[in-house]
Amino acid sequence: MASGSKVWSAYALAATVVAGIAARKALTTSWKVATGKEPPQNPADPDVSIGEAVAWATVSGVAVGVARMLASRKAANYYRKSTGHLPPNLQEAS
Numbered sequence: 001m002a003s004g005s006k007v008w009s010a011y012a013l014a015a016t017v018v019a020g021i022a023a024r025k026a027l028t029t030s031w032k033v034a035t036g037k038e039p040p041q042n043p044a045d046p047d048v049s050i051g052e053a054v055a056w057a058t059v060s061g062v063a064v065g066v067a068r069m070l071a072s073r074k075a076a077n078y079y080r081k082s083t084g085h086l087p088p089n090l091q092e093a094s
Contacts, residue, residue, distance in 0.1 A: 005089075019068050
């Protein structure tokens, strides 16, 4: 089980990192199209308006979170199809 756990951990990590990067790129492009300018580099910067900072933080947090969750679910489904059971951290306690 330890070997399977390590494989799952590596696979899940890779899937969530790639999903986070893809979501961030898509979101940056969408922000540019919608607003006509670059998204704030640091929403905590006082030179960024509070509205823009809150909008960017909210939208980016939700988008990246959802993308990572979907990637984790897809990875768990792939793991189950490959091994016949869910990854160790997703198995119900008996």
